[in-house]
Amino acid sequence: MHISEGVLSPTVLACGYALTAAGTYLGLRRTDYSRLVTTAVLASVFFVASLVHVPLGPGSVHLVLNGLLGLFLGWAAFPALLIALLLQAVFFRYGGLAVLGINTFDMAFPAVLCHYCFRSWLGKAGVVRIAGAFCCGAVSVAGAAVCTALALAFANEGFVTSARILLVAHLPIMLLEGCIVALMVSYIAKNKPELLHFTQ
Amino acid sequence: MSSTAMHQTDPRALLLVAGGAAFCLSCLQSLVVSGTGLALAAIFACVCAPDWRSLLKRLLLANLFVLFIWLTVPWTMPGTDILIIGPVHFSREGLLLAMGVTLKCNAILLIFLTLTADMGLLQMGCALQKLHMPVKLVFLLLFTYRYIHVIAEEWKKLQTAAALRGFMMQTSFHTYKTIGNMLGLTVINSITRSHRIYEAMLLRGFSGDFYLTTELKARRRDIIFVSSCFFVLACLLCADLYVTCCHV
Structure with missing residues (x-):
């Protein structure tokens, strides 16, 4: 869930921008133009996937796929998510300019963590690969929810219970995202396994 | 105004x-x-x-x-x-x-x-570059915007193909597997496409300089x-x- 404008305190907004600037700097420094095209195309996939609504019980939820982006891009997930979230703010008014920093950090930081924790699992065969992909999808969404909840809780003590509700609401999304990423990775492993051998 | x-x-x-x-x-x-x-x-x-x-x-x-x-x-x-x-x-x-x-x-x-x-996004990209946003980020903004339409079109084709084969969204493992396969195929095609795009750019003399023609x-x-x-x-x-x- 994107945090809207006007919710967070100036301190949290400034911290969000500082952390995102550091992550984006690292991401851009490690990415040459050949990888930048892949980064742009995967940022487009993230944007389109966020419009895909998957049925869950009586309602439906939209996919996040920040973990998958982190898996393929590493630190470049920061600039990719920064741009994708800027485009979402421009086209759909999700988030905004002032909260772009914190919203990017919430999504990109867990994605980069998942890249380093689970990328080696994906090069292996069978259950390990599926488990790695599931954890990558689920942990990245859980991390994003935790970061968003922390940002809310630090902004004002009145948001603490809202932050808790937000966390609980993300539990089913976390499991669904884990399943979808596991199924995606399983498809990629069958049809283009070389994409899963990360060298970065 | x-x-x-x-x-x-x-x-x-x-x-x-x-x-x-x-x-x-x-x-x-x-x-x-x-x-x-x-x-x-x-x-x-x-x-x-x-x-x-x-x-x-x-x-x-x-x-x-x-x-x-x-x-x-x-x-x-x-x-x-x-x-x-x-x-x-x-x-x-x-x-x-x-x-x-x-x-x-x-x-x-x-x-x-x-x-x-x-x-327009092109105007926004130009304005951001003139406001000293890193060139790589402007490149990323314009390319992401360009390929959103291409990938959305590809996703629609996959959805139509699935619908023609009687696929209906519901809370079931079959639905999740189908969506996972469709997204997996989209990722494979996107990464393959990105390599082709870069090769085409190199063939046209791309050397890392990104020129924007709109004057502000x-x-x-x-x-x-x-x-x-x-x-x-x-x-x-x-x-x-x-x-x-x-x-x-």
Whole structure:
């Protein structure tokens, strides 16, 4: 869930921008133009996937796929998510300019963590690969929810219970995202396994 | 300044004002000053917005998070009770916090929607580059925008193909597996496509320099527009500081 404008305190907004600037700097420094095209195309996939609504019980939820982006891009997930979230703010008014920093950090930081924790699992065969992909999808969404909840809780003590509700609401999304990423990775492993051998 | 005049304004000026307004209005603490900010934003939108109906529709959509705040904060924030319905106690502090968020969020969004309504992404990319945003980020912005349409088109084709084979979305493993396969195929095609794009760029002599052909010229009226907007925002910040410090 994107945090809207006007919710967070100036301190949290400034911290969000500082952390995102550091992550984006690292991401851009490690990415040459050949990888930048892949980064742009995967940022487009993230944007389109966020419009895909998957049925869950009586309602439906939209996919996040920040973990998958982190898996393929590493630190470049920061600039990719920064741009994708800027485009979402421009086209759909999700988030905004002032909260772009914190919203990017919430999504990109867990994605980069998942890249380093689970990328080696994906090069292996069978259950390990599926488990790695599931954890990558689920942990990245859980991390994003935790970061968003922390940002809310630090902004004002009145948001603490809202932050808790937000966390609980993300539990089913976390499991669904884990399943979808596991199924995606399983498809990629069958049809283009070389994409899963990360060298970065 | 009408919508036509807004269209003719330098996009750098529009982005500076949108960013400045977002940051300044986010800093407001007082409800009265936030309300004044929203009133000024509404007047600005009345004068400049090209299409009021579409603006309001977008504004409503953007208020989903504000709705979440209204549904959770007033009865969970500790404070002085002002309304008790059964076991639920609504606190004065919670209602004021939700009200403040609503005022600030809508003020910022109104300004942002009005300023960027006529702005194309290419213009925005040029303006950001002229505002010293890293070239690689501008490259990423323009390429991501370009390929969103291509990938959305590909996704639609996959959806149509699945629908023609009788696929229906429901909460089942079959649905998740089908969506996972379709997304997996989209990722494979996207990465393969990105390699082809880069090879095509190299064949056309791409060497890392990214030229934008749109020329931007700041005129006197753009400078006056930015200065007056920042003056109003500074007045709002000063008023907020005064009201908060003096507890008016």
